Amino acid sequence: MxxxxxxxxxxxxxxxxxxxxxxxxxxxxxxxxxxxxxxxxxxxxxxxxxxxxxxxxxxxxxxxxxxxxxxxxxxxxxxxxxxxxxxxxxxxxxxxxxxxxxxxxxxxxxxxxxxxxxxxxxxxxxxxxxxxxxxxxxxxxxxxxxxxxxxxxxxxxxxxTRHIGGLDFHDAFSPSQCNHSIKESAVTISAGVLIGDVYGAAAARNITIVAGMSPDISIGGYLTGGGHSPLSATYGLAADQVLEMEVVNAQGKVLIVNECQNSDLFWALRGGGGSTFAVIISATVRTLPTPTIGSYLLAINFTASSSEAFWNSSTFFHQQLSKLVNAGVSGYYYQDPPVTASGSEGGITGFLGGLFLVVNKPSEAAIDAFSPIIEYINRTYTNDVTILYLNQDYDTFHDWWFQYKDSSNVGYDMAMGSRLLNADVFSVPSSILMETIKAGTPLGNDPLGGFGGNLVSGPGVWNAVPRGGSNSVNPAWRNGTINHIGITVTWPPLNATTRDIKQGLLTNRYVEAWRKLDPYSGAYVNEADVNEPNYQHAFWGNNYSRLARIKREVDSNDVFWCHPCVGNEGWHEVGNKLCRK
Ligand SMILES: Cc1cc2nc3c(=O)[nH]c(=O)nc-3n(C[C@H](O)[C@H](O)[C@H](O)COP(=O)(O)OP(=O)(O)OC[C@H]3O[C@@H](n4cnc5c(N)ncnc54)[C@H](O)[C@@H]3O)c2cc1C
Structure with a gap:
């Protein structure tokens, strides 16, 4: 034997x-x-x-x-x-x-x-x-x-990890092997618990956490990417809330990582990307007393013959983003130009609008913040647009989230690209901004794809002080990012020709336009282009060299490998195999 x-x-x-x-x-x-x-x-x-x-x-x-x-x-x-x-x-x-x-x-x-x-x-x-x-x-x-x-x-x-269950709330939290306790309430979330269930259990205690709009996301990918939230402009990214994690590393060791032990790994796991450094079993994150939410839904519809009105209005809207963020507005918006996929005008209507919120403020604050935009577009393009808005006040974050949670359809073929945009870039001359918007917005009103902006950054993100002093999220988040724009392209399954065309457009035209506008920024790794050029720098900026060193230290044999991920340069996919280069 x-x-x-x-x-x-x-x-x-x-x-x-x-x-x-x-x-x-x-x-x-x-x-x-x-x-x-x-x-x-x-x-x-x-x-x-x-x-x-x-x-x-x-x-x-x-x-x-x-x-x-x-x-x-x-x-x-x-x-x-x-x-x-x-x-x-x-x-x-x-x-x-x-x-x-x-x-x-x-x-x-x-x-x-x-x-x-x-x-x-x-x-x-x-x-x-x-x-x-x-x-x-x-x-x-x-x-x-x-x-x-x-x-x-x-x-x-x-x-x-879906069946690694458990949710444990704490009034205060003592990180293991630290000599201090953190006098903040917290919750330990196991890897299999989905965000919607955490929100529900937290709401029953009149508290909440910093997390995203989709009920079905798990902490493993969300926290390791950074995790933006409708609350992040106020409280920071989800990765900024982490106090401790239990993980299993590439050697099969079960470890506690926090500011006092395995602190390099703790740093890397909060922004350095999923399935790269270790498998997260649970994460303990700060909880917050639930804020009140002032909600504001905006829909600006453009007639089919109004592409000039659309591009001008969109340019004006983007020029006002900095003021909106300074007024405490967060949210998500979409735009569909009234231009068909082949570039012809007069065939389809256009749209600009979305779901916005102000945290711990009445919805009137959002009405005030948006009024210059509405007045300008109404005044300039009276005959080309209809503008509707709906404001409402919610006593708790959960009430608002439950009303608007992300139940987008999935189950199709798609690719996404994105860019984190600094406030300054929206003050370039109007003509340059408009050219960028035109080049950087897919045409044709694809119901599953197109252009979306995420106003999910602000003082809470810029000034966050994560445990241990810092974490590995893209430094671009801290450098005045106000808008994380995302562009999605779709194609019919099993159609490699259309896929390649769409992915090429995504990388080389749509996202490239925004890269040119903000070349020194980067992109949010969890909602990014799998073909992002120089992704190491785009997703992690100056944090990349430290992340790559930690990857070599904790997983020198590349037990974990993914693309586009930290330290993956030594391997590539050859057909359905993963091989060393
Ligand atoms: C409909 C929709 C809405 C979204 N909304 C938001 C949003 O509001 N805010 C936001 O920031 N992002 C959002 N995202 C993006 C989201 O952050 C990413 O899709 C994220 O990767 C999801 O993590 P997951 O663990 O749920 O997914 P998975 O696909 O299971 O995993 C994603 C990555 O994490 C790894 N991973 C998963 N679990 C673990 C673990 N336990 N330990 C280590 N690695 C692990 C996986 O291997 C993979 O690399 C959204 C995505 C969708 C599809």
Whole structure:
């Protein structure tokens, strides 16, 4: 037996080109007996899930018409993908290999092969150890919301955190091995708890946390990217609220990270990106007494023949953003020019507007802040626009969030690009700003794509003092960013030609226009272009060299790898394999 083990070891060590992570079918892929051992170690929680849409394909063993009807309708819903072990929100990250469309081919090749359905740190440790010892590509999935495809990969073992449960509220918090306690209330959120559930439990205590608009996001990806929020202009980014984390590192060690122990890792995990440094089991974050919210919905509709009115109004609107942010306005806006995708005018109507809020102020404050914009557009383009607004006051953040939470459709092919924009760039000459807006806004009113602005930064972000003095979020957030603009392009699945055209436009035209306007800024890693040029600098600025050093120290063998992520330069994807360069 001993000799057999030795022989297996020798075969493993020499029979595959060690320059690639192993794949099923290769001699170095662990035999079933070893997978069964792993399954035993984690109490039977190893899954080998079929692609969720296989139920729609008669050639698949799970084919079932009734379930197919359910999957087809649930495909648009992010909760469905969050609750499935391998599904993610945007199907292109599985390379469209199994869609809920019987006419398309179906195979599991775009998905992980096995999943550790973890409920605790020990399960995560077992999965990491197995992947490391067997040279298997390892990924981590929380909710599967990722816009950059980092929570899915072919030929991989996935750690799925959705069932690591637990939510624990504290009146004050003493970080482990620190000699002090933090006299602020806090909550320890396990990796499997979705933001909507945290909001609900916090609201029952009349408190809240700094988190985003979608109920289905998990802390693993959200906090590691930085995490913006409708409250962040006032209180800082979500990563700025973290007091401590429990993690499992690449060596399979369960660690507590905070300002007093493993402080480099603590710094890196708050902004340096998901699935790069460790798997988060839980994070303890500051809670806040719930603020009141003054809400303001704005809709400016432009007639089809009014593209000049649209571009001028949009330019004026963007010139006023700094004043809005200084008046305490946060929020989310969208714009659709009245111009078709082919560039012709007169065919479609235009839109500029969104959902805004003021924190701990009455909604009249938002009305006042917006009145110069409304007056200007009304006065200048009376016959081209209709303007509607609705203001309302909410006693609690949760009441407001519940009314407007993000229930956007998912389940399509898309790519996103973004730019963090400093207040100063909006004071360039009007003609330059208008040219940027024109070049940087997709045309054609794509209901799933287009241009959106996120007013999620302000004094709370600029002046944040995270525990330990700093964290690794993009320094551009601190340098006067007022607007995180996001641009989304979509394409029909299985259409590589259109995909390449759309992704090219995204990177080289739309986002490039905003890069040119603010070349010294950067982009928000969680809502960014997977093809962002020089992403190391764009996502992390001057923090990158420290992040790369920490990555080498904590994961010198690249047990964790993703793209575009810190320290990933030594590897690349070759077809469905991950290989050393
Ligand atoms: C509809 C929608 C709304 C959004 N709204 C906001 C918003 O308001 N504010 C905002 O800042 N962002 C927002 N985002 C972006 C969001 O921050 C990212 O999609 C984020 O990556 C989601 O993290 P997740 O863990 O839920 O997703 P996943 O796709 O599961 O994971 C994302 C990344 O984190 C890694 N990861 C997941 N769990 C862990 C873990 N436990 N330990 C280590 N790594 C882990 C994954 O491997 C992957 O790299 C939104 C996205 C969508 C689709």
């Amino acid at each position: 001993k000799h057999l083990t030795l022989l297996l070891f020798v075969v493993k060590a020499f029979s595959f080109p060690s320059s690639c992570k192993t794949t099923p079918g290769s001699p170095s892929w662990p035999p079933n007996t070893e997978w069964q051992e792993l399954n035993k170690t984690i109490s039977g929680r190893l899954l080998a899930p079929p692609p969720p849409a296989a139920v729609c394909h008669p050639d698949q063993t799970t084919f079932n018409n009734t379930t197919c009807n359910y999957v087809t309708s649930a495909w648009l819903n992010s909760t469905f993908h969050a609750d499935n072990p391998i599904s993610v929100d945007f199907e292109n990250w599985n390379n469209d290999t199994c869609l809920p469309n019987p006419a398309a081919p179906c195979s599991g090749i775009g998905y992980p092969v096995y999943v550790v359905n973890a409920t605790k740190a020990e399960d995560v440790k077992a999965g990491i150890d197995f992947a490391r010892e067997n040279n298997i590509r390892l990924i981590v999935k929380g909710s599967g919301h990722d816009y950059l495809g980092r929570s899915s990969a072919p030929n991989s073992l996935s750690i799925w």
